[in-house]
Amino acid sequence: MTAVVEVSNLSKRFGQFTAVDGASFSIEENTIHGLLGRNGAGKTTLMQLITGQDFATGGSIRLFGESPVENSRALANVCFVKESQKYPDDFKPRHVLKSAPWFFPEWDAAFAERLVADFRLPLNRRIKKLSRGQLSAIGVIVGLASRAPLTFFDEPYLGLDAVARQTFYDRLLEDYADHPRTVVLSTHLIDEVSNLLERVIVVDEGRIIIDSSSDDLRGSAVTVAGPRAAVDTFVAGREVLHREQLGGLSSATVGRLSEADRTAAARAGLELAPVSLQQLIVRTTTSDTEWSQAS
Amino acid sequence: MDESRPIFVQIAEGIENDILSGLLAEETQVPSTNEFAAYYRINPATAGKGVNLLVDEGVLYKKRGIGMFVAEGSRARIAAKRRDQFASEFVRPLVAEATKLGISRIELADLIRKEEES
Numbered sequence: 001m002t003a004v005v006e007v008s009n010l011s012k013r014f015g016q017f018t019a020v021d022g023a024s025f026s027i028e029e030n031t032i033h034g035l036l037g038r039n040g041a042g043k044t045t046l047m048q049l050i051t052g053q054d055f056a057t058g059g060s061i062r063l064f065g066e067s068p069v070e071n072s073r074a075l076a077n078v079c080f081v082k083e084s085q086k087y088p089d090d091f092k093p094r095h096v097l098k099s100a101p102w103f104f105p106e107w108d109a110a111f112a113e114r115l116v117a118d119f120r121l122p123l124n125r126r127i128k129k130l131s132r133g134q135l136s137a138i139g140v141i142v143g144l145a146s147r148a149p150l151t152f153f154d155e156p157y158l159g160l161d162a163v164a165r166q167t168f169y170d171r172l173l174e175d176y177a178d179h180p181r182t183v184v185l186s187t188h189l190i191d192e193v194s195n196l197l198e199r200v201i202v203v204d205e206g207r208i209i210i211d212s213s214s215d216d217l218r219g220s221a222v223t224v225a226g227p228r229a230a231v232d233t234f235v236a237g238r239e240v241l242h243r244e245q246l247g248g249l250s251s252a253t254v255g256r257l258s259e260a261d262r263t264a265a266a267r268a269g270l271e272l273a274p275v276s277l278q279q280l281i282v283r284t285t286t287s288d289t290e291w292s293q294a295s
Numbered sequence: 296m297d298e299s300r301p302i303f304v305q306i307a308e309g310i311e312n313d314i315l316s317g318l319l320a321e322e323t324q325v326p327s328t329n330e331f332a333a334y335y336r337i338n339p340a341t342a343g344k345g346v347n348l349l350v351d352e353g354v355l356y357k358k359r360g361i362g363m364f365v366a367e368g369s370r371a372r373i374a375a376k377r378r379d380q381f382a383s384e385f386v387r388p389l390v391a392e393a394t395k396l397g398i399s400r401i402e403l404a405d406l407i408r409k410e411e412e413s
Contacts, residue, residue, distance in 0.1 A: 032338055169336060177329035177339045195302060195337045215301045215341070222299070266391070274299030 002029045003062075004077075004150050004182050005050055010059035011206075012045055019045040021206035022059070027150070030180040032172075032196055034214075036187070037203035038285055043186045044083075046203065047152050051080045064150075079104060079148035081139040083155040087127045093138055094123040097145075104146035111175070112145035118167050132159030140168050144175060150182045157187075165189070169196060190278035200277065204285045214277065221280050225251035226270035234268055242283045253283055302337055306345030311354065311373045314365055321370060325355060325363045 003026035012020040020042045027033055035043050048054045050061055052068030052075055061067065066074045087096060097116070101107040116123060119137040127135065136157050143151050157165050173196060176183065187193055200217055202210035210217070221241060224234055228250040235252045242253040253275055257265070265272055275283070296302055313319040326334070331342035346363060349355040354369040393403045 031340070170333070173332055173336065173339070174329075177332055195296065195335070195341075198338045198340050214338075215303065215344070218301050219299045272299075274297065276298045 003027060004029050004064055006062040007046075007050065008060050010046075010049060010061060011057050012042075012049060012054065013057045018206050020049065020056075023203070023206070023208050024059075025201055025208050025211045027182060027184060028199065029182055031198045032176065032183045032185065034187070034190070034193060034197040034200045035184050035203065036190055036200060036281055039188075041203045041285070042206040043203055044154055045206075047080065047154055047184070047186065051075065051078055051152065053080075076105065077149040078152070079143055079146040079150070080152045081143035081154060081156050083158060085135075085139050089128065091127045092124055093121055093127065093130075093134075096127075096138055096142065097123070100142055100146060104148055106147035106149075108145050108147055111147075112141055115141040115144060115171060118171065119164055133157075133161060133164065134159075136160045137164065144168075144171055147175070147179055147181060150184070152184045152186070154186045155188070156185075157189075165192065169193070172196070190281055191276055194277040202281055202285065209284060210281075217277060217280065219274065220256050221253055221275040221283070222255075222257050223251055223253045223273045223275055224265055224270050225249065225273065226268070230268045230270055234265055234270060241280075253279075296335070296337075302335075302341050303344035303348060306331060306335065306337075306342055307348040310345070310349055311377075314354070314370055315373055315377070317370075319365050321365045321367050323365055324361070325365060327362055 005027035007026065008024045010020055010023045011018065023042075023046065035046070037043050045054070049056050050063060050068060052063070052071060055069065063071070063074045064077055068074055093116075097109070097112050100112070101109070115121075119134075119141065121134055121137050121141065122130070127138070130138075136159050140153070140156050140160070143153055143156060157168060160168070169192070172183070185193055185197070194214065197214045200210060200212055200214050201208060212220075223242075224231055226249065228245065228248050231250040231252055235254055238254045240252050240254055244251050257272070262272060296305060310319065310325060314321075319325055325346075328343040328346055329339055331337075331346070332339040335342070346355065350357060350363070352372075353366055354373065355363045356366050358364055390403070393400075398406070
């Protein structure tokens with residue numbers, strides 16, 4: 001696997017606030033990545049640094065083997081779809097689609113036209129008058145039809161309804177299959193995208209806390225539930241990610257279980273339940289104080 | 296999709312099920328990786344991993360430039376493999392649940408017989 005982006009020991013401080021804290025990871029060519037984490041975790045800052053829109057405080061970034069800062073050659077390969085993309089005041093969607101080929105050499109106008117129909121985007125209405133979902137649709141269309149070798153989608157679907165989001169996932173998969181490229185999806189709707197992702201990078205408080213293939217993450221945590229005493233015995237000596245109590249019942253989320261562990265749990269009368277990627281991330285990025293307040 | 300197991304394993308099992316049930320006959324072509332990916336809404340690389348698992352096991356084979364085909368004799372091979380797993384995957388949990396509910400072995404046998412008749 002070749003890496004199209006290599007980030008090492010990257011940090012970014014805004015005054016006293018550390019947005020990115022010693023992050024090291026790489027983005028593999030022709031792979032769909034999930035860049036996940038809570039609000040303010042540093043996802044957008046990371047993407048801005050990688051795309052040369054901001055200066056790092058420390059560390060290094062290689063974008064297609066070069067520094068991204070003021071580097072139009074490396075950046076020509078990149079499309080960054082932002083949550084809050086701004087357009088010139090008088091712009092209509094058709095102006096956006098018309099100017100897109102100037103920035104994206106791989107732009108496919110026919111594909112863009114199909115997407116406009118899929119998302120029912122009115123081409124001749126002023127962008128200012130569009131709904132939030134229609135505004136998001138423009139970003140999604142540009143991101144897909146640009147076919148940039150590296151495309152970032154930063155929360156691309158604010159206001160998009162469930163049908164439109166499903167259309168986005170379907171078109172992304174179809175087009176990715178025919179035109180493999182590198183995609184980074186940053187989103188809070190983890191359950192919706194988890195099956196699309198090949199690699200998952202989780203950021204929390206500016207640090208990379210998970211960088212793994214999604215196959216490895218699946219089944220990396222299990223919830224064990226049953227009588228409190230039996231659960232206590234079973235989880236003794238294991239790292240417990242999360243715990244809940246209900247009267248004499250208890251459930252605990254622990255790391256991967258071996259086949260022998262599973263048999264032992266079943267013998268002890270414990271129920272085992274899988275933990276979805278979303279739950280896993282919720283549990284690894286929630287601080288203890290919040291849990292004690294919540295439970 | 297079951298959350299606890301890798302998706303590619305589930306894709307491979309799904310193809311095996313279709314071969315077992317006769318939906319995919321031996322020597323016929325199976326859908327392409329991209330078709331699986333679109334159908335199950337999963338990453339094409341994951342679908343590819345599932346298909347390759349079956350190629351490694353000799354269940355599917357590749358015809359260059361055409362696609363993947365079900366190998367001859369794979370139905371019997373899959374059935375043999377599944378038979379080995381039958382006791383641990385089906386019989387053991389069945390007996391465990393019956394014990395929990397106080398269903399005797401004889402009653403359990405009766406239930407199985409009844410199920411067959413209906």
